[in-house]
Amino acid sequence: MARFAGVSHQTVSRVLNNHPNVRELTRARVQAVIDQLGYRPNTAARALASGKSKTLGVVALDSTLFGPASTLWGIERAARRAGYFVSVVSVRSIDRQSVREAVRRLTDQSVEGLAVIAPFTSAPDALAKLPTGMPVVAVEGDPEGDVPVVTVDQVEGARLATEHLLSAGYATVFHIAGPPDWQEARGRVSGWRSALEQAGAEVTPPLAGNWSARSGYEAGQVLAQIPDARAIFAANDHMALGLLRALYERGRRVPEDVAVVGFDDTPESGYYIPPLTTVRQDFAGVGRAVVQLLVDQLANGARTEDRVVIKPKLICRRSSMADAGPPTAH
Amino acid sequence: MARFAGVSHQTVSRVLNNHPNVRELTRARVQAVIDQLGYRPNTAARALASGKSKTLGVVALDSTLFGPASTLWGIERAARRAGYFVSVVSVRSIDRQSVREAVRRLTDQSVEGLAVIAPFTSAPDALAKLPTGMPVVAVEGDPEGDVPVVTVDQVEGARLATEHLLSAGYATVFHIAGPPDWQEARGRVSGWRSALEQAGAEVTPPLAGNWSARSGYEAGQVLAQIPDARAIFAANDHMALGLLRALYERGRRVPEDVAVVGFDDTPESGYYIPPLTTVRQDFAGVGRAVVQLLVDQLANGARTEDRVVIKPKLICRRSSMADAGPPTAH
DNA sequence: GCCCAGGATGGCATCGCTAACATCGGCACC
DNA sequence: GGTGCCGATGTTAGCGATGCCATCCTGGGC
Numbered sequence: 001m002a003r004f005a006g007v008s009h010q011t012v013s014r015v016l017n018n019h020p021n022v023r024e025l026t027r028a029r030v031q032a033v034i035d036q037l038g039y040r041p042n043t044a045a046r047a048l049a050s051g052k053s054k055t056l057g058v059v060a061l062d063s064t065l066f067g068p069a070s071t072l073w074g075i076e077r078a079a080r081r082a083g084y085f086v087s088v089v090s091v092r093s094i095d096r097q098s099v100r101e102a103v104r105r106l107t108d109q110s111v112e113g114l115a116v117i118a119p120f121t122s123a124p125d126a127l128a129k130l131p132t133g134m135p136v137v138a139v140e141g142d143p144e145g146d147v148p149v150v151t152v153d154q155v156e157g158a159r160l161a162t163e164h165l166l167s168a169g170y171a172t173v174f175h176i177a178g179p180p181d182w183q184e185a186r187g188r189v190s191g192w193r194s195a196l197e198q199a200g201a202e203v204t205p206p207l208a209g210n211w212s213a214r215s216g217y218e219a220g221q222v223l224a225q226i227p228d229a230r231a232i233f234a235a236n237d238h239m240a241l242g243l244l245r246a247l248y249e250r251g252r253r254v255p256e257d258v259a260v261v262g263f264d265d266t267p268e269s270g271y272y273i274p275p276l277t278t279v280r281q282d283f284a285g286v287g288r289a290v291v292q293l294l295v296d297q298l299a300n301g302a303r304t305e306d307r308v309v310i311k312p313k314l315i316c317r318r319s320s321m322a323d324a325g326p327p328t329a330h
Numbered sequence: 331m332a333r334f335a336g337v338s339h340q341t342v343s344r345v346l347n348n349h350p351n352v353r354e355l356t357r358a359r360v361q362a363v364i365d366q367l368g369y370r371p372n373t374a375a376r377a378l379a380s381g382k383s384k385t386l387g388v389v390a391l392d393s394t395l396f397g398p399a400s401t402l403w404g405i406e407r408a409a410r411r412a413g414y415f416v417s418v419v420s421v422r423s424i425d426r427q428s429v430r431e432a433v434r435r436l437t438d439q440s441v442e443g444l445a446v447i448a449p450f451t452s453a454p455d456a457l458a459k460l461p462t463g464m465p466v467v468a469v470e471g472d473p474e475g476d477v478p479v480v481t482v483d484q485v486e487g488a489r490l491a492t493e494h495l496l497s498a499g500y501a502t503v504f505h506i507a508g509p510p511d512w513q514e515a516r517g518r519v520s521g522w523r524s525a526l527e528q529a530g531a532e533v534t535p536p537l538a539g540n541w542s543a544r545s546g547y548e549a550g551q552v553l554a555q556i557p558d559a560r561a562i563f564a565a566n567d568h569m570a571l572g573l574l575r576a577l578y579e580r581g582r583r584v585p586e587d588v589a590v591v592g593f594d595d596t597p598e599s600g601y602y603i604p605p606l607t608t609v610r611q612d613f614a615g616v617g618r619a620v621v622q623l624l625v626d627q628l629a630n631g632a633r634t635e636d637r638v639v640i641k642p643k644l645i646c647r648r649s650s651m652a653d654a655g656p657p658t659a660h
Numbered sequence: 661g662c663c664c665a666g667g668a669t670g671g672c673a674t675c676g677c678t679a680a681c682a683t684c685g686g687c688a689c690c
Numbered sequence: 691g692g693t694g695c696c697g698a699t700g701t702t703a704g705c706g707a708t709g710c711c712a713t714c715c716t717g718g719g720c
Binding site: 661663664666667668671672674675676677678680681682683684686688689 | 691692693694695696697698699700701702703704705706707708709710711712713714715716717718719720
């Protein structure tokens, strides 16, 4: 290969790595041979020699929840653009044991950085005792932890949702919350609560859900019997879906009798009955930010304390617009 | 490390790899040192020396569609159990260029085997010219191709759905199909068609959808105006969701006026209005089978022509049960 | 008591690449 | 025209494991 181009393998290496000190002519000649022979460098050897694997590790919940799945692909795309491979390990649950084990598997692969899509409040604990020097970024982790975090501003999103309902004239807004050990769930509760308090509205105790449509349905069965529950903010779209069905079955019309808002803007939510007002999160942006932070840390060598917060956006649809016309309108 | 245990690094290597010719005592001593020092072997070095990376590559559509996402996690879990790492590359679309590029990235990482979750009819083309010797398994690929394939029996699933409706007394069943370049979509069309033909029922032209709720909604707007369309089989749950809304808006009650069946059994489909009869696929099983085939090929060295077909299962819910009681029943 | 088989170990080469240093020109400068 | 410096290239060592072969020790058979 090297002798084919009439140079040393070192020069080939330099061409491959874009070193500055190579004559343009030589570079071109080597490049030509590379292309012609279809040569591909061996990643393992490169990793061994340089200590750089050009691989990022992703620890993700093995869920098909819309957020985590979207984020994963966002990270993969961004990593690819930045020249990194992506190795994934799934964890089934939050327990520190699993996260620890997943991280160990990834470090075994000598990944250069770690993205953890494990949006549990307990995640930082598990992340705390990592081998130093390994850049980590948590997605939706506890911002109080000492690892850099990329989050969507859940508080803001919940506030948008709540204020949207309040400004439509509802006296207060009920809330179906996500599981309390999820960071997002907490943020949404707190945004909702603060919007209510700021408006001087009554704060009813949030109902406990677990993101599933079933839990939304069950909460809905309760809420349907509360005449005062005229505006409801569900912490995600799936729970809102269950809620919609419960309300429907109890004969409470949405939005005429009850207004509903969800969170996530899953691709389907625009086709619920009725179409769901919800909060959209830019997961691709999250992925990009994660990779950006990781790459920065890799470049600086320093563990930045950065925190990227991405603003969510309210998507208004019919489920929250009581005066939006007849229920058959689009 | 080796000298710490008073043996050569060679013996350490043997212990690590469970070679037979190590005295039990020595093994124990070395193992103790390993545990105590928290030693972890370097994957890159191992890969370089042995040529085995213990990594499987997954090429997946960067979609959050339920099927692909579930399959990915199924593969990851099975690979982990089998002692393999998983590296993923996403592709945004089917074009051969993307798939080729994705595969190249993975082979660069010297993965030992490849799983391709790119259920397009054109995928086999792109897979055809791989470096020989690299095991590949396609998920939902064209069974006519020459790569081993793991599929859910789409034809059977569609037949189950269609026959379920026919046996409920409907004269025929309309179909909203998925995009024609998807293998699954074709299989579902053909199962549906064959069930109809076998029953001597009229075969109406399938409506073209693209898996999205929107496309189901649009198809529904057409179907709602066809009085004869009293039983509809949508090729996935999301399209069924859109369909349900279109029917609802046009005042056609489900299941009283129109029966609907979907496909996938997404976690939400039991909470649609009304709950959706659908076909469940065992994606975890698919993942297991994929890894199994890959590992087998790795062991045999041979490129097996295996084909694993997983049977789907009909999940009956209210959307197809006209006589199931009042619409408020669970 | 000697020899041999075979299991347990150590040594050497090697995987494919990169880092660090050595080397070799050519150009600018005085 | 000599000196010096810098840019382009070659040379030499590893990176941390494994594979193969040599070596050594042990026990059994005669």
